[in-house]
Amino acid sequence: MNSRDRVADRHAIEARLGARLAGSLTARAQTVPHDVAERLRFARERAVARAHDVRRAPTATVVGVSASGAAVLAGFAAPWWQRAASLLPLLLLVFGLMAIDHWSTRERVLAAADIDAQLLADKLPPSAYSDPGFAEYLRSAPPQ
Numbered sequence: 001m002n003s004r005d006r007v008a009d010r011h012a013i014e015a016r017l018g019a020r021l022a023g024s025l026t027a028r029a030q031t032v033p034h035d036v037a038e039r040l041r042f043a044r045e046r047a048v049a050r051a052h053d054v055r056r057a058p059t060a061t062v063v064g065v066s067a068s069g070a071a072v073l074a075g076f077a078a079p080w081w082q083r084a085a086s087l088l089p090l091l092l093l094v095f096g097l098m099a100i101d102h103w104s105t106r107e108r109v110l111a112a113a114d115i116d117a118q119l120l121a122d123k124l125p126p127s128a129y130s131d132p133g134f135a136e137y138l139r140s141a142p143p144q
Contacts, residue, residue, distance in 0.1 A: 115138070119138075
């Protein structure tokens with residue numbers, strides 16, 4: 001049984017209980033004295049008016065947790081500028097990652113250019129570049 005079926009069953013049970021209570025109260029309302037009936041009528045009118053006022057009042061902000069574990073605000077309609085401003089951290093993150101990538105790439109290019117400049121300035125015969133030992137020497141730490 002999935003959750004929709006359980007919710008539907010619960011609503012059906014609540015509806016049956018409500019109908020039974022309403023029927024019982026209606027049957028017993030005939031035996032209530034007049035002054036009690038008037039007090040109940042007045043209380044019912046006040047309750048209906050208060051419920052109407054509550055429905056017309058602005059909704060309260062309720063924080064809940066979604067199924068994925070994210071905090072969500074219910075009954076809160078943010079203005080457009082607040083929704084747009086909520087994207088600011090994401091934009092800053094993307095910009096920061098792009099800046100880090102640019103800096104990292106630049107540093108690698110500068111390091112490679114420095115090694116190339118040292119190799120080209122050094123007095124080595126061309127055959128040294130094809131030597132496997134020299135290739136290993138180049139992979140090791142650069143000389144100080």
